[in-house]
Amino acid sequence: MTRIADYFQPDSVLADALPGFSPRPAQTEMATAIATTLKKKQQLVVEAETGTGKTYAYLVPILKGSGHAMISTGTKALQEQLFHRDLPALRDAIAPEKQVSLLKGRSNYLCLHRLAQSQAQATEFTKLVQKQLVEVKRWSIHTEDGDVGGLSSLPEDAEVLPHVTSTVDNCLGRDCPDYEKCHLVLARKRALEADIVVVNHHLFFADMALKDVGFGELIPHADALVFDEAHQLPDIASQYFGEALGSRQLTEMAHDAKAIYLTELKDLRQLDKAADKLIGSLRDWRLAFPIDPQRGNWRQFAEAESVQEAAQQLTESLTFFRDVAKTALGRSQDLDTLYERCVQFIHIWNLLQDTQRTGYSFWYETTPRHVVLHQTPLQVADKFGRYVRDSDAAWVFTSATLAIGEDFGHFTRLLGLDDAQTLCLPSPFEFAKQGLLCVPRFLPQPQQREMLPELVQIATKVLDANRNGGTFLLFTSHRMLQLVARQLEALTNRPLFIQGSMNKRELLRDFIHAGNGVLLGTSSFWEGVDVRGSALTCVIIDKLPFAAPDDPLLQARIEDCRMRGAEAFTQVQLPPAVIALKQGAGRLIRDRHDKGVLIVCDQRLVSKPYGQQFLASLPPLRRTRDLQQALDFLNELTGDTSA
Known part of the structure; x- marks a missing residue:
């Protein structure tokens, strides 16, 4: 019988089937640990840093395991990548008999009843919606799965979509005249019959909270559950339990x-x-x-x-x-x-x-x-933890950012995973050779007025040095993003890509195509963005990503923490900020050939005692306080040593 570790050897079936596959010890260790977890129906929390190859590390044991499995991803984009690219290649190589299904939330599927309703009252709509309605009707005749993501002729946020998709509130369920032909019903049927179903976190918790009528049978059906990008789970769980x-x-x-x-x-x-x-x-x-x-x-x-x-x-x-x-x-x-x-x-x-x-x-x-x-x-640990313990299933939680240093306590405490095994796997990248971390000297405090011109000056110096590479400017607030964007428009002729000017997918595509672009983004660009090579050689972060102190949810959690006699800063405010910085920093080095500079424009990283927790969680890049060293590094990358 083939051991899971054997699939990750240089002469394995994976090496033959997957172009560019090479063994990685951390990947093999992760896959072996997951196989044990599945067999014993335990819980495992794995931090696998960028480059570990965590996707294949959990897919191989899932494909070779028995029973039904559910894989949940952080975003629909990752969900589609997994289903359309990674899973088919592996399945064909090692488990061609397995049936795999993709399931999204109901708003992603065409509702035939609401389409007919909308056509009947089309004259009440604007000309734009009427035109889009014609496109939807034309597409509806040919689509097999009804996934509106396949409506390429319409924008992602097309005005017509709420009129031709259903919500849990307006769905007629079994009383619908089109129930037998319903794309959502058919997608759920395929999911229930599949060996492996790929969902996303929002859909998982909608099901768990039993808010989506007629869908509560899916989760109990699973013998194994894997959560990729699991660091998002505590916040998403809070939304659905409220x-x-x-x-x-x-x-x-x-x-x-x-x-x-x-x-x-x-x-x-x-x-x-x-x-x-x-x-x-x-x-x-x-x-x-x-x-x-x-x-x-x-x-x-x-x-x-x-x-x-x-x-x-x-x-x-x-x-x-x-x-x-x-x-x-x-x-x-x-x-x-x-x-x-x-x-x-x-x-x-x-x-x-x-x-x-x-x-x-x-x-x-x-x-x-x-x-x-x-x-x-204010906490979901009791409810979620009880659900996990009471299930007769294996649970795997993985992400590049789950631990503070090597301590998983923050994550496991939030989800009530008291019995979980933990595993922290390093990246195979040579960060000290591939990149540089710079915290420039003599910066004002983040809240001071002088910070804006200083940030703009650093950005313009970086753009001068990073002529042939791309730059990310990541912000903790939309306000600072807009202020910097307005000034940069007058100071550089480099192509600027500003969050909000177009949808995220197009913005990222155009940035990569430009090769030497400047992308300004907030939270949604701190994670789940994969830009390799010279298209991204510098990431500038404006300040440590603490949640806004006036955020009402944060305030309530701080108050609750104090009432329990705990220290609110270290338990409530610090851990998510450390994980968020870790995510932002992770945009820079995405494969073993990448090189670049990470610049964090916040003195607190080196002046405050808690700065050490941030530094300990970042990739082990070479470090400097001298901005000129960072500029020289970028000049070397572009082959220009004249500066």
């Missing part, structure tokens, strides 16, 4: 009511009026909040008289809407579903108004047009 309600959901419900009036119940004029009244109250509700998008403490903000008045008006509009819908129950399946949806929204709305309950953070966030209220549990 409650949230936004004005966008309520507005969509009102528009769905108007569609029912226009297409099915044309005599129910009162329903149209109730929808208009609700939409008006939602506009007033948004005006009760500051104009600029922000996050805030809902428990405190709810005490304002103007907010209470707007909330009362919205409560009355919701109640009126529910009562009107109730009068027509039984006349339309869509209306019956709408009524149930409204009752559920009113229940959540009332929960969110009762802000005196303990154990939760109550907070709000706004966009230019909408408001979302949140109730987030």
Whole structure:
């Protein structure tokens, strides 16, 4: 019988099947540990640094194992890469009999019923949405899986998509006339029949929290569960174990009511009026909040008289809407579903108004047009940990960033993984030869006004030295990003790629194509971005990524930590900042041929005692406080030693 380690030898079937495959001791160690975990149905937490080859390290034991397995990824992009690229190549080589399936959340699948509804009321839409609707209809005739990601003729955020996909709130379930042909139902059926199903973290927790009706059977079906990019799990779990309600959901419900009036119940004029009244109250509700998008403490903000008045008006509009819908129950399946949806929204709305309950953070966030209220549990360890212990399954959690130094306590404590084995695997890269870490001397403190011109000056010096390579400028706030971007536009003729100017995928593609571009990004570019070679030879980070002190969720966790008698800074604030910096730094060296410079523009890295925890978690690059050494290194990379 072939041992798992044998698959990672120079003369193995993998070496024959995968171009460029080469054995890595850490990869073999990880695969062997996972195979043991699967066999004994234990829990394993693995930090595998960049270059370890963790994807193959968990796929081989999963493919050679027995029973059903679920692999959950941090993003849809990684989910698709795994399903379309990595899994097929390995499966064909070592386990061609295994059936593999991809499953996304319901909003990724075309809803045939809502498409028909939208076509019936097309004249109510804008010209743009009408045009997009024609594209969707044309595509719907040919698609096999109904995944709207395959609608390449439309942008990712096309306005038509909410009109032709369903939510858990408006889905008719088995009562839908198109249930037998439903793309989502068929995708779930394939997932239940597969040996291995690839999902993402949001979908996993939607299922675990049983919020997605008719999908709760998938997780208990698994004998083994693997979570890639597992560092994201605590925050995502908190979202799904809490409650949230936004004005966008309520507005969509009102528009769905108007569609029912226009297409099915044309005599129910009162329903149209109730929808208009609700939409008006939602506009007033948004005006009760500051104009600029922000996050805030809902428990405190709810005490304002103007907010209470707007909330009362919205409560009355919701109640009126529910009562009107109730009068027509039984006349339309869509209306019956709408009524149930409204009752559920009113229940959540009332929960969110009762802000005196303990154990939760109550907070709000706004966009230019909408408001979302949140109730987030301060800890999920008991619930998640119990779920893991009670399951008869193996659980594997892996990421490049899970430990603080080599201590996994922060991660395992947040998820209640008291019985988990841990493994910390180093990268095979020669960081000391491949890169340089610079913390420039004489920088102002991050909050000082002088920091902006200093940051711009460092960036322009780097761009002068890094002529033929690409540069990332990673920020902890959108405000600083915009300030630096405005100044750089006047100071360089290098192509600038600014987050928000186009979607992330296009921005990254154009940056790589430019070869010597400058990309300015915030949190979404700190992780999950893979740029190799000279297209990225310098990463500049503006400051240590501590969460904003006025973040209401952070404040609640700090308060809860203090009440338990623990030290809030070391337990609540420091660990996620260390992991976030680790993620940002990980953008630089992506393979053994990469070279580059990491510049962190924050004196606290060397002046504060906690700076040592950050440094201990970073790749072992050569270090300097002299910016000129970093510039010289970049000049050498471009072959220009004149500077």
